[in-house]
Amino acid sequence: MSADTTDEAAHADVLRKKLIDELRERGDIGTDKLAAAFAAVPRHRFAPRASVEEAYADDAVITKRNERGHPISSVSAPWVQARMLELSGLGPGMRALEIGSGGYNAALMAEVVGAGGEVVSVDIDQDVAERATELLAETGYADMVRVVCADGTYGGGELTPEGGFDAIIVTAQAPDVPPAWSGQLAEKGRLVVPLSLRGTRQILAFEREGGHLVSRGRTECGFVGMRGDNRHGGRTIDLSGEDLRLTLDDDQRADTDALRSAVASSRRTTVWTGVDLRANEGALPSLDLWLISTLEPCARTLHASPKAVERGLSGWSIITAATWDGGTLAYLTIRSNTTDGPGDFELGVHAYGPDRETLAERLADRVRAWDSGGHRGSVEPTVRVYPRATPYDRLPPGQVITNRRSRLVVSLP
Template sequence: MTTQTTPEAADITALREALVNTLRQQGDIRSDRVADAFRAVPRHIFAPQASLAEAYADDAVITKTNDRGHPLSSVSAPWVQARMLELSGLGPGMRALELGSGGYNAALLAEVVGENGEVVSVDIDPEVTDRASRLLAQTGYNDRVTVRCTDGTYGAGEPAPDGGFDAIVVTAQAPDIPPAWTAQLARSGRLVVPLSFRGIHQVFSFAHEDGHLVSRGQTRCGFVGMQGDNRHGGHAIDLSDGDLRLGLNDDQQADGAALRTALASGQRSTIWTGVALRGNEGVLPSLDLWLVSTLSPCARVYASSRGVERGLSGWTIAAAATWEGGTLAYLTIRPEADGFELGVHAYGPDREGLAARLADRIRAWDDGGYRGTVEPVARVYPAGTPDDQLAPGQVIDNRYSRLVIALS
């Protein structure tokens, strides 16, 4: 939109073109219209606290934190913005609603829909919307993007245009799909949302189908959490002096006292599956999705660094877990010659049986050709939809919706 006139203009153009080339090579950008949007929008203006190199790196730039240093707002990583733009199906003359403002992504949307399109960007935080409005004006997009300060749980904050938005793009991690998003989405539109469920964070592109939403594409993601009435809930159970926690969604329950007793006993069964992760293979997200789609209950355990030192877990990131009564089983790893082997730790009275059950699921994922290729179908039904009207799959009950995850 703006034309650079500073001595740095050539360097900025080169950095922007290098970013586009990187995103093309990675497969994040597939269309010329998205590539042209990244070439046109001056990302460094929307990240003034970053150096030029940082502004055009394929990484997020944090723009606001809380008093504990946790991110509240950011300019998201270009790779995920590009993938979400591709999933949106937007083109010239279309109408887009962005939930979670910041300015840069709204400017990208404005470039994709063109001068005859429409972009509305909302955020609950007035500091964020003020900043977005200022930077959009500075870069010349203020006449093509309408910024509103409102709770994105309820969509645009004002009546949607006739026929709805052609795409609703959510740029914050959402635990649920509120009814306003479905109602304000055009019949042929796409809802692109980073959805959290059972400890997994995945971007889905949803479309209307027979009174509910069904996923038509997806990618991995990482965003700051939503605020307002659609903020994250859930709860965690401390299993061992803060060194191992079980994170649960609101529709999940576990006997914390019984599980703590099991861990405190020190009696553990471990099964090594023979399934290996090679180097930087990066298939754990695929395994996580497979387990959520085929295993119930399924959640995540989180180990501290001290928990790893104590031998409770093989790593400090989240690991898939299942439980039954006072028995808990969860994934672990151990080093081997050229990577890691997946295994299962289990505590409790039925530790051998539950460990074997989870190990069998891991081997089924490996043997069945799902390794690195799992793309489950997600369906979103209104809360209160009777069970007999749901598609087959694992059901996750949320405040606003019933989410069904299945392998097909």
């Protein structure tokens, strides 16, 4: 890659300053040290196939796709990178691990930790690791970041410093928290990871608390999924062909045949909750998090296709929350508001199966509790991570998610 011409560099400087100003105004960048890092690193040099304008837009830049055209590597959106770096507590002289490489975020981390710090970046994809190495060298960070091609499930491996990393930042969507991440975290370090919780996608910052990890902050965003030994599992049930599908985590069970028969019977109960939504309100992530924190079983993984809307199976084509019990299924739906309320839409529940009236009311009550209990704007659960072998009677109250390598407990204050 050739260096920028004077005009290109000046144009990039203007766009970079504009982006930093926007991130600071919104609170995504909250410290001078992070603003200085964003000012120092030429983001466009890490996205060579994008225009300079695209590189400095507050959006992700896809850098690699798989054979089906799905993104598998990207330069994440600046606001996400800023929030994750703030959540990590990264500072001068610290030792940091990045899981999921690309070059740009590692360069930001290098600027924050400075000459006395250390940054290791791990990626499972040889092409991605080589590309990150080349770009870091071309932008002057070769001596500040060490890039390794390895499965990030196992953290920094032999490169883990004595005493562990002060910050571990995962830049791929993870279904689980492997033991290596907690084991390689310094006593007062922070792990920041985009974690899937029953279909919701949360970026959580964890610290040590006794023999487990506890969340100390979060934000919402999705990433491309992890590969390797910490890839997503689960299974998808086609409830009505491909028009209505439910995806379950590894530890969730459902009577597939009974649920299909219930939907096929067309005997349905619909309960309208009286809870309004305004167009573009952005409240649904809060509702999803509330439901998976207070209702068991529950998952935000029921997908209704456009054809499902045409068939009357759903009021919207969206991935939404669902609960089930034996051969009964209940899930969220929506309709245009028929009342004089302030919202454009009203939330409701469709339910199929022998206990559809009971399950529909149970889910509707949870929606009403979210609306009336002061949770509508934001739900802030605490997530604790325990070793997979921890007995249930040694876990605190909350919703338990048993993964392949850990047990998560999700609770509300």
